[in-house]
Amino acid sequence: MSQTLIECQNITKSYEKTEVLQQINLSIEEGEMIAVIGPNGAGKTTFIETLLGIRRYDSGSIHYWTPSYLKHIGVQLQTTPFFPGLNVIENIKMFAAFYYVKMSKQEIQALLQLCGLQQVEKKEASKLSGGQQKRLAIAIALVHNPKLVFLDEPTAALDPRSRKDIHDMIKALKEQSKTVVFTSHDMDEVTKLANRVIFIQSGQIVAHGSPEQLCQSYEANTLDEVYFYLTRSDLQ
Template sequence: MDNNQPESILKVSDLCVQYGTFKAVKEVSFDVRKGEIFGLLGPNGAGKTSTLSAIEGLIKYQSGTVIVDGHDAKEKPLYARAAMGVQLQSTSFQAELKVSEILQLFAGIYGIKLTNEKLSAILKDISLEDAAGKRFGQLSGGQQQRVSLVISTIHNPRLVLLDEPTTGLDPQSRRQLWERIEAIRERGHAVVLTTHSMEEAESVCDRIGIIDHGKVITIDTPQALIEKHRNDPEVIAVSRKGRVTLEDVFIALTGKTVRA
């Protein structure tokens, strides 16, 4: 690693995931640095969910290595998982539980003492200071995502994995969640973000990796990818109104065919 580069919190090397005879992930490699938001993009079925699941420890991978905060995920899975915070696309908290109960529950799971003062401070920070007694099911989608994001970082993990966190949110809620994700980066965490929104990837991510058919086909900053490919015939063919966007580059690299 370049001595001028921040340390890598996540390092994935030659990762392979196979279901029976089907190879879903084929020798995928990338790293995510301290204080960086890394976007993992790909069409449906490209392999990004399998890659994320392998990192999280939800599925077994056949070969390759996953190093989280210096811990090999196969050799020291508990240490690797302790260094991670995960926010899934759909939350599974019980709708009848109060917001304060959910926060207390997960703080207890991570062995964190959550005083009333600290609880109030957390809720104030996410603009839900009046929602402690509300049931989770009574919250809006944006409010639920803010609670979920807090829970994923309540134990101050070095690596935060966010799986399409803004899906279904209105523009105001989406922008607010972007700001909170950026605040996580500013605190020195490494963030992996999956999204189908090219606007989100271009606005929030420091670097992105595009994966298709189980392989990483490119990694760079959003702007560098646009500049690199803006004159490609395939990009020019799909661009609209004469302005090349990250979405144009993404479609040119992965094809226009709709995936199931």
């Protein structure tokens, strides 16, 4: 039986008079691969930052599986501030130290292999390609072997080869029984990777389920069609 890692009940958040999150209810179960989707400004980032404790919510409750949950969560942001002048391995070691983790050579090599960074391990992080930097950002999110991983648009602005590399990494995380929550605007990516989709619109969860369930519910052939339907102006 899977463990509930996070359970949100009636979460609300407002900025001045604008309600950004409205009565959000959601549970995240161990082993899930969840995609959080929706248009820009829908509240996705605020919701993720609220789950991570970066932003405080106004009302409702969030329950975590352990009081020390922050030690067991890894986060890849769209931009990661790598340490200037340090190479890939040195950056990994530096971020690991923030978690009081001393990685062995074998552990570092295993992480480099998972993230496809073996060939550039001695290259300065700031001089990596865009795809390599995304892979390094994910590697850094994994240095403390987290139970739950948040990935913020992990393939945004990448070429097809780099996107496939990231997809393979995410699939490998699933095989390791990691729980992954990611945001994306690529519905093909969501279909390939997610076993549950959370659609946020105007601060509310307006649809959720597997890609197949959503397509069936809205009599659509693809998630793109579901997205286009849910973002129609006459539904707002």
